[in-house]
Amino acid sequence: MNIIYFPNKKLRSISKKIKLKEFNNYNHVIVYMKKNLIGNNIAISAIQIGFRIRVFLVKKSFLKHYLFINPIIIWRGKKKKKSYEGCISIPNYYRNIKRYKTIIVEYFCKNKSYNRIFIKGFISFCIQHEMDHLNGILIKV
Numbered sequence: 001m002n003i004i005y006f007p008n009k010k011l012r013s014i015s016k017k018i019k020l021k022e023f024n025n026y027n028h029v030i031v032y033m034k035k036n037l038i039g040n041n042i043a044i045s046a047i048q049i050g051f052r053i054r055v056f057l058v059k060k061s062f063l064k065h066y067l068f069i070n071p072i073i074i075w076r077g078k079k080k081k082k083s084y085e086g087c088i089s090i091p092n093y094y095r096n097i098k099r100y101k102t103i104i105v106e107y108f109c110k111n112k113s114y115n116r117i118f119i120k121g122f123i124s125f126c127i128q129h130e131m132d133h134l135n136g137i138l139i140k141v
């Protein structure tokens, strides 16, 4: 499973929630997402390797990854800030996008626990970028 590149129409599709009991069916997808999250890439959504499921992965360090399953942004702060972004699916393209500085996200982990976290700054921008992927929205029109 390789990266899907712009302007492939699949990138515009809306991903579906996965059921708790089906989590284990997607282990191979997570393996492929990790494989493609190399170099300077910070985050990847399942749709970028062709799976229409509401899952994305954010890299914290070389070995540590955070998996977000069925994430929802339940709160957004008032302030927005410019975020200079690229996308694995759109090589050599960068642009400024206004993102919320702070958000609260609810999501499931791989162990099926439900989490609610407050996030600010750079990682908040990454999560908003990936949330857009789950809804078929790209940084390039």
Ligand SMILES: [Zn+2]
Binding pocket: 086, 087, 088, 089, 129, 133
């Ligand atoms: Zn992207």
